Amino acid sequence: MSEKAEFIKDLSLPVIAAPMFLISGPKLVVECCKNGIVGTFPALNQRTSEGFEEWLIQIKSELEQFEKETGKKPAPFGVNLIVHPTNPRLEADVKLCMKHKVPLVITSLGAVSQVVNAIHSYGGLVFHDIIKKRHAEKAAEAGVDGLILVSAGAGGHAGNLNPMSLVHEVKKFFHKTIILSGCISTGQDIATALQMGADLAYMGTRFINTEESKAPEEYRKMIIEAGASDVIYTAAISGVHANFLAASLKAAGVSEEDLKKDRKIDFGKELNTEAKAWKTIWSAGQGVTTIDDVLPVSKLVKTLKTGFKNAIEEQYKLLEVFPKN
Numbered sequence: 090m091s092e093k094a095e096f097i098k099d100l101s102l103p104v105i106a107a108p109m110f111l112i113s114g115p116k117l118v119v120e121c122c123k124n125g126i127v128g129t130f131p132a133l134n135q136r137t138s139e140g141f142e143e144w145l146i147q148i149k150s151e152l153e154q155f156e157k158e159t160g161k162k163p164a165p166f167g168v169n170l171i172v173h174p175t176n177p178r179l180e181a182d183v184k185l186c187m188k189h190k191v192p193l194v195i196t197s198l199g200a201v202s203q204v205v206n207a208i209h210s211y212g213g214l215v216f217h218d219i220i221k222k223r224h225a226e227k228a229a230e231a232g233v234d235g236l237i238l239v240s241a242g243a244g245g246h247a248g249n250l251n252p253m254s255l256v257h258e259v260k261k262f263f264h265k266t267i268i269l270s271g272c273i274s275t276g277q278d279i280a281t282a283l284q285m286g287a288d289l290a291y292m293g294t295r296f297i298n299t300e301e302s303k304a305p306e307e308y309r310k311m312i313i314e315a316g317a318s319d320v321i322y323t324a325a326i327s328g329v330h331a332n333f334l335a336a337s338l339k340a341a342g343v344s345e346e347d348l349k350k351d352r353k354i355d356f357g358k359e360l361n362t363e364a365k366a367w368k369t370i371w372s373a374g375q376g377v378t379t380i381d382d383v384l385p386v387s388k389l390v391k392t393l394k395t396g397f398k399n400a401i402e403e404q405y406k407l408l409e410v411f412p413k414n
């Protein structure tokens with residue numbers, strides 16, 4: 090029996106629109122699922138567990154309505170939970186995932202078997218994000234169904250490993266679903282991720298620049314204007330290494346010296362500014378380099394499908410040329 094997630098074969102493209110703090114909400118999730126790709130959001134995008142439950146009810150009812158009206162089965166949706174002692178909502182939010190049978194739970198920071206078992210109890214799946222082999226091994230031991238390999242250049246708390254080595258390293262011991270994350274912004278990138286050995290592509294930054302995201306207009310504009318070297322990897326903003334747009338760092342008065350700090354800057358005390366990580370200092374991955382528009386999700390998925398198909402067809406043609414004796 091295959092150990093890969095069953096739902097993949099029913100998607101319109103092998104894509105998960107990744108959960109993003111302050112960016113993803115019901116509108117984005119529902120639109121992704123209607124278009125056949127997995128939509129997700131962080132539970133913490135709602136300030137309370139009550140608010141989180143409201144979103145779950147809204148998403149489920151809109152997707153049920155869609156299925157009733159069109160006869161088409163939407164893609165499953167997912168929720169991101171921070172599994173860490175500093176998240177006081179974890180227990181309540183896990184219970185809500187169980188109550189509403191959330192199809193996919195994406196855990197970050199901690200992979201613990203209690204959470205995995207709770208989600209498995211109703212048939213849900215757990216994918217866990219990692220940036221290195223050691224974390225992947227621990228998550229595999231906890232029984233997760235998939236590993237999200239967050240490679241160098243990704244938006245948010247990115248890793249610093251090359252995706253090729255990360256995929257190979259993890260595939261040596263993990264035979265369930267492999268999801269690749271980091272700079273995947275085009276249909277060709279999705280095809281490349283699969284060629285590299287992933288089962289699914291995990292796309293964040295590209296979905297900031299959709300009409301359904303919660304990103305302010307200025308943020309999307311900054312993504313369009315940025316190139317890969319306008320993305321700065323630093324621990325000084327959130328306390329953990331993450332990628333941020335240089336222009337938003339500059340606007341907040343963060344200097345190059347500040348960026349070298351190995352700890353979170355106290356913006357108020359040290360820089361006398363009200364700047365806030367994620368809210369006014371904006372994160373994006375190096376995949377900005379191929380993003381030059383803001384699209385509705387339906388149009389973006391269509392474009393991704395065309396790019397994916399073209400890339401595979403082009404690659405297939407290579408067989409007429411290589412390998413040679």
Ligand SMILES: Cc1cc2nc3c(=O)[nH]c(=O)nc-3n(C[C@H](O)[C@H](O)[C@H](O)COP(=O)(O)O)c2cc1C
Nearest residue numbers: 107108109110131243244245271272292293294374
């Ligand atoms: C603005 C922003 C916020 C993010 N917030 C979260 C989050 O709350 N939880 C999480 O697991 N990952 C978060 N991520 C990481 C994404 O889920 C995903 O791994 C990453 O965006 C993929 O790389 P890409 O942006 O290069 O496509 C965030 C990324 C961005 C850009």
